[in-house]
Amino acid sequence: MKIFYWVADYSGCGYYRCLLPGAELANRGHDVMADGSTVPKEVHSGECDVVVGQRVCNEAASITWQKFARAGHTKLVFETDDLLTEVDPSNRIAHAFYNSEMVRRYRENLAVADVVTVTTPRLAEHAREINPTAAIHVLPNQIPAWLLEHERPASPDPDLVTIGWRGGLSHQRDFGELAKSLRAFLLHPRNRGVAEFHAMGAPYHERVASNHGRVRWTGWHEAVGDFLRAVDFDLAVIPLRPSIFNESKSDLALVEMSALGIPSIVSVWPGSPYTAHSAAGPVGCFAGDWAEQLRYLVDNPEAREQLGKEAREWAAGRTVEGNAWRWEQAYGDEG
Structure with missing residues (x-):
């Protein structure tokens, strides 16, 4: 498979949910790319088998994600590892970031995905409520050997x-x-x-x-x-x-x-x-x-x-x- 990871960050979440599994998939012979800002030309042209979008919700990224969904050339995998619709107000930075507009786009982008990957069964229930037709997979976090x-x-x-x-x-x-x-x-x-x-x-x-x-x-x-x-x-x-x-x-x-x-x-x-x-x-x-x-x-x-x-x-x-x-x-x- 030719896989593009559209990562949201390069800290713990990006490492465990995209970079670490992506590196192991590359070791297994898959063609793997990853970037947090630029989407490669071959992804835009539909030459990529799978696009993994990590909690896509920014405005510009959402426009591109929805464009991919309408084109239907590439399998869209929406990856999320937190219940971003229920961020605790005490977590001030994250709570301010995931405002109503961000959450709306988050839900809209999850709703058009072909596949949704999550870390826990509770998140799978949340994803199924938003997108009942997607294939939803619980992929628990793993560590390097x-x-x-x-x-x-x-x-x-x-x-x-x-x-x-x-x-x-x-x-x-x-x-x-x-x-x-x-x-x-x-x-x-x-x-x-x-x-x-x-x-x-x-x-x-x-x-x-x-x-x-x-x-x-x-x-x-x-x-x-x-x-x-x-x-x-x-x-x-x-x-x-x-x-x-x-x-x-x-x-x-x-x-x-x-x-x-x-x-x-x-x-x-x-x-x-x-x-x-x-x-x-x-x-x-x-x-x-x-x-x-x-x-x-x-x-x-x-x-x-x-x-x-x-x-x-x-x-x-x-x-x-x-x-x-x-x-x-x-x-x-x-x-």
């Missing part, structure tokens, strides 16, 4: 147990699910000189910083692979606030940490992307009470090691190399 062999770098102070979090500014309210308990944990006299908190991405360390609790921060890396290579957590915390938007989130944060052999404490509630994993098997340490779980994992290096080993074994089934056939099947679907 090299993560399973990667040895995490040592933290600056190997005598401390590093509690880690990775995430952007959009997770203000999610982090609020954890912040109070984590700050109290770090401040407790028995944990001083024993544990630290390392925030990667947005500077959430500021919300738990104190005169006695140990915290540090690493900003985003330019490439996703560089960020993953820099993760030095002994255990990860993945808070997620109950919301309609979060019910459609993928389990990517857990898969990343698991592939690195890092046990995770996660938010479990009806609809959480992590709830099914807590029932399916020991792929991490699942949250009931943050303080209790933190105390157990910080105090038990053997448990951390065993849970990390089991998590890595589970993540071995979530590589893009082992699951690229799902993208091939989706793009080849005739409906």
